[in-house]
Amino acid sequence: MNRIAQGLVLTLLGVAALSCTLASDLYLNYVQGAFRPFIVGAGVVLVVLGVTAIVMDLRQARRGPEAEEEHAHGHDHGHDHGGHGPRVAWLLLLPVVAVFAVAPPALGAYTAANAASSAPRDVSEVSYDELEAEPGQPVEMELQEFVMRAWTDEERAMAGREIRLTGFVVANPEGEGWYLARLQMACCAADAIVNRVLITNEPAPPEDSWWTVEGSWVEPEGGLQEIRDHRFEVHQMTEVDNPPDPYE
Known part of the structure; x- marks a missing residue:
């Protein structure tokens, strides 16, 4: 050269x-x-x-x-x-x-199925703002916030609220339902971890397709930090285009 x-x-x-x-x-x-x-x-x-x-x-x-x-x-x-x-x-x-x-695409379902899941934090270190929404509209949330609240919000402020989430579809390897997921990264794609919710009341759409779902948190009976999969009951879902920034 x-x-x-x-x-x-x-x-x-x-x-x-x-x-x-x-x-x-x-x-x-x-x-x-x-x-x-x-x-x-x-x-x-x-x-x-x-x-x-x-x-x-x-x-x-x-x-x-x-x-x-x-x-x-x-x-x-x-x-x-x-x-x-x-x-x-x-x-x-x-x-x-x-x-x-x-032009390699953003990480998707394959990575989400194999990446480490986000872990619950110490409840004493977490504080949340009030859930706000326009009258008659669901609360718009990132999957990251939903998952953290589902793990650590002792007041269970999401219970009974209509919530809107957006993510891509990941198959559940254990066979029950499917996951709506979003990858979260601190620096670059190499350190991405996955936030996901389990949906069982709707048939699984094509893997890696993006959807906005409206529904409610399935409140667990036991302690929050003992829950492995955060369940979400879908009331309405709409397919959307891949966002320009696929990560949270």
Whole structure:
């Protein structure tokens, strides 16, 4: 790989970073939205470095063989700094191919079925706002909040309330009903954990399809933190498009 090729690889990497942040929301499939400025900054730096390397090498080529000999002579004192990098550097093109040709989707049902579930917190460390909704409308909640309330809200404020949740469908490997799930990540897709509710009163839609469901929490009889699956009784459900940001 010569210096022009090295510059081209850097430029393509930078363009890939910029295209998935400035031209689309593709980056949300892999990291939190707060990382967008850092990815944009890294993309700009890579493009500048790549273009600079290409321009400098082209200028040197235009100066003729004598300039190339001077350049080579100046780098031959004790070290070999030839114009060719290791062939393994071509592997840097794989992220570019992934973004432009493959565009891996967000994590979905397969990951949710195998990812670690969110764990209950210490009740003393959790506080909740009042559940508010427009008159005659259900309470709009994220699955993350629903699951945490179902585990830790000793006042059971969700009992008897009409609630609206949105998530994707995950099959229940144990055979009873199906899960409405949403992945939650702290930093990137690699650390994602799953929040889910078990639905048994409606047939399972196609796996990985997105739905908004309205219904009620099935209040458990025992202690909250002893419950493994949080049950949700669906009163109405509507299929929706995949959201731009699939994570919570």
